[in-house]
Amino acid sequence: MSRGGWVLAGIASGLVAITVAAGALAWKPALPPVPPPAAAGFDRATVLRGQTLVHLGNCSTCHTAPGGRGFAGGKALRTPFGTIFASNITPDPETGIGRWSSEAFTRAMRDGVSRDGSLLYPAFPYDHFTHTSDSDLDALYAFFMTRPPVRTQIPDNRLAWPFGYRPLLVAWNLLYLKKDAINEADRGRYLAEGLAHCGACHTPRDRWGAEMSDRAYDGAWTEGWYAPALNARSPAVQPWTADELFEYLRTGRGAMHAAAAGPMSEVTRELASAAEADVRALAGYFAGLMADAPAAKGDLARRDNESLADRTHPEGGILFAGACAACHDAGAPMMQQGRPPLAWGTPLHEDTPHDTLQVIIQGLGASASGVGPSMPAFGNDFTDRQLAEVAAYLRTRYTDLPPWQNLEQAVSDVRKAGGR
Numbered sequence: 001m002s003r004g005g006w007v008l009a010g011i012a013s014g015l016v017a018i019t020v021a022a023g024a025l026a027w028k029p030a031l032p033p034v035p036p037p038a039a040a041g042f043d044r045a046t047v048l049r050g051q052t053l054v055h056l057g058n059c060s061t062c063h064t065a066p067g068g069r070g071f072a073g074g075k076a077l078r079t080p081f082g083t084i085f086a087s088n089i090t091p092d093p094e095t096g097i098g099r100w101s102s103e104a105f106t107r108a109m110r111d112g113v114s115r116d117g118s119l120l121y122p123a124f125p126y127d128h129f130t131h132t133s134d135s136d137l138d139a140l141y142a143f144f145m146t147r148p149p150v151r152t153q154i155p156d157n158r159l160a161w162p163f164g165y166r167p168l169l170v171a172w173n174l175l176y177l178k179k180d181a182i183n184e185a186d187r188g189r190y191l192a193e194g195l196a197h198c199g200a201c202h203t204p205r206d207r208w209g210a211e212m213s214d215r216a217y218d219g220a221w222t223e224g225w226y227a228p229a230l231n232a233r234s235p236a237v238q239p240w241t242a243d244e245l246f247e248y249l250r251t252g253r254g255a256m257h258a259a260a261a262g263p264m265s266e267v268t269r270e271l272a273s274a275a276e277a278d279v280r281a282l283a284g285y286f287a288g289l290m291a292d293a294p295a296a297k298g299d300l301a302r303r304d305n306e307s308l309a310d311r312t313h314p315e316g317g318i319l320f321a322g323a324c325a326a327c328h329d330a331g332a333p334m335m336q337q338g339r340p341p342l343a344w345g346t347p348l349h350e351d352t353p354h355d356t357l358q359v360i361i362q363g364l365g366a367s368a369s370g371v372g373p374s375m376p377a378f379g380n381d382f383t384d385r386q387l388a389e390v391a392a393y394l395r396t397r398y399t400d401l402p403p404w405q406n407l408e409q410a411v412s413d414v415r416k417a418g419g420r
Contacts, residue, residue, distance in 0.1 A: 028117040031107070033099035036091055039146040050143025053136055055274040057129075057195045061266045062086050072096075072150035077123045078223075079209065082159030084123045092149035105141045106134075112173065119169040121157075122176075122209060128197035131182045136195065176210040188285025191278060198286075201227040201263060217289060224417025225262035226355050228346055230286050234293035235349045238340075245283035250276075258345035261359050303343040309397035316393025319386055323378060343398040353391050353404040357414045360387060384411040 054060070063086045065074035073088035073096075091098035097105065097115070104115040112126035113119060120126060132140075162168065182190045192198045203211040204220040212218075219229035228235055238244075238256040247253070252260040252268035260268045271279050290296065310317040320328075327334045328342055342348065347355035363377030382390065388407035395404055404410070 028111075028113045028119070030117040031101060031104040031115050033115070034101045036093050036098040036149075037145050042142040042146055046139050046142045047146050050139035050141070052273070052275040052278070053140055053195060054143055055270045055272075056191060056278055057140075057197070058267055058270045059089070060270065061263075063089050069148075069150045069152070071144065071147055072152045073154050074152060076155075079123055081163040081209065082157065084121050084157045084159070085155045087124075088150065088152050088154060089144055090147050090150040091145050092151045095151050095153065096149060097144065098149055102138065102141050105144075106137050109137055109140075110179070112169070112177065119166045119173075121166075121169065122172065125197040125200050127177055127211075128194055128200065130177065130179050131190070131194035133184055172208060172210070175208075186285075187278065187281035188283075188288075191282055192285050196282060198230065198282075202230050217286075223263050224354070224414065225264075225358055226350060226352055227264070228350060231289045232292040234290045234295065235351075236290070236293065236295045236346050237298075237344050237349055239293070239296040239298075240287055240290045242280070242284045242287040245287050246280050249279050249283055254340070256340050256344055258340065258347060259364055261347075261355070261364055262362075265365060302341050303398050303400060304341075305397050305400070309393050312396055313389055313393040315386070316389035316391075319382070319390050320393055323381070324390075327375075341398075342394065345398075348394055348398050349401060353395070353407060353410050354414055356391050356394065357387060357411055360390060361411075361414055362418075379415070384408050384415075387411045 060070060062075060062077065063071045063073055065072070065076075065086075068074055069090070071089045073086045075086045077084045077086055088096040090096040093099050100108075100115050107113050108115070108120060109126060109132060110130040112122065112124070157164065182193055184190050199211050199216060201222040202217045202220055204215050204218055206212055217230040218233055219235075220227055234240065236257065240257070244254050244256060247255070248257060248260065249268055249271045251272065252265055259265075271282075326332055330341075347359060350356075359375065360382075361377060361379035364375040378387070385408060388411055391407055391410075392403060395401065
């Protein structure tokens with residue numbers, strides 16, 4: 001054999017050895033199936049506590065398909081690596097977790113390993129749930145095992161090669177799965193880092209889909225929306241106090257901040273049913289992280305550069321007067337009810353126009369409290385150029401920040417991401 005042949009043979013042998021080693025590390029034993037436990041066998045108080053924890057974890061949002069039964073899975077979760085379909089977590093014995101023991105459930109939550117031994121994709125945030133206490137996991141298990149079982153066929157994941165090869169997740173877990181305990185006494189941090197998994201949306205990720213721990217809560221993209229920073233980099237115009245955050249998390253609206261929109265609106269709908277003490281703990285934790293943000297040191301001045309905006313973006317001004325002013329101008333009924341002025345909304349002060357455009361294009365549904373604010377969608381009423389003009393007008397009128405660039409391209413991006 002030539003020297004080149006020996007080199008290729010050595011490389012091939014090395015790859016085989018690596019593959020075998022990865023397979024050995026990836027292998028996890030299947031845990032035996034158990035008879036579906038009877039719902040009556042679970043303590044009612046434990047089930048009720050599990051219910052409040054499920055709202056904190058926002059489990060229904062990911063594990064319920066549009067128009068589907070609760071927790072029956074099938075929702076498409078789009079990732080940079082392809083589409084993953086959420087699993088059925090009802091106690092159906094064939095297609096759900098009905099034959100999972102408490103041990104199997106705990107292993108999945110903490111290690112990302114299914115009952116059959118296969119590795120779970122971190123679209124399921126087990127890297128956060130690994131911090132959840134035994135008692136909280138027991139309560140979650142009790143809740144799910146007392147739900148109505150739903151038989152459903154989950155579509156196969158559609159992942160780009162080679163990401164459909166689950167043993168590769170061994171390397172991901174070795175690099176990123178940190179199992180350090182978090183003191184439950186620090187309830188806000190315990191929930192934020194664990195079950196509520198706030199960093200899943202608000203922390204940027206690296207090329208392998210892992211949260212960048214050195215940039216915790218620095219803000220990140222999720223589902224076509226920008227989830228703003230929740231630390232000293234917060235772009236909020238008004239300071240986030242613990243009480244203001246509690247109201248926002250509980251109702252989806254705040255007296256001095258914009259209404260919850262996009263994925264965050266789903267979070268606030270769930271938190272409306274979570275335990276009040278836990279929501280207050282989350283609010284206190286993040287208010288502390290944002291205590292040094294610019295808004296905490298500023299004043300409460302309202303910006304309204306109406307004349308400048310009318311001169312520089314006359315078409316946007318006309319469109320605003322026709323479609324927006326009835327609700328958002330001074331003296332409008334909504335403003336007289338104490339709604340925050342547009343100048344206080346975070347989206348207009350972000351570096352990117354995408355959140356502002358998302359709200360204009362998709363509108364806002366009713367808040368968690370069920371009493372507004374709501375807003376109609378204008379995606380089908382305005383052209384891309386008109387939407388760009390409205391956004392440019394708003395940025396100029398209600399902030400002193402530089403104008404956004406390439407707005408029509410941003411409109412196109414938002415439409416492709418799910419806007420109309």
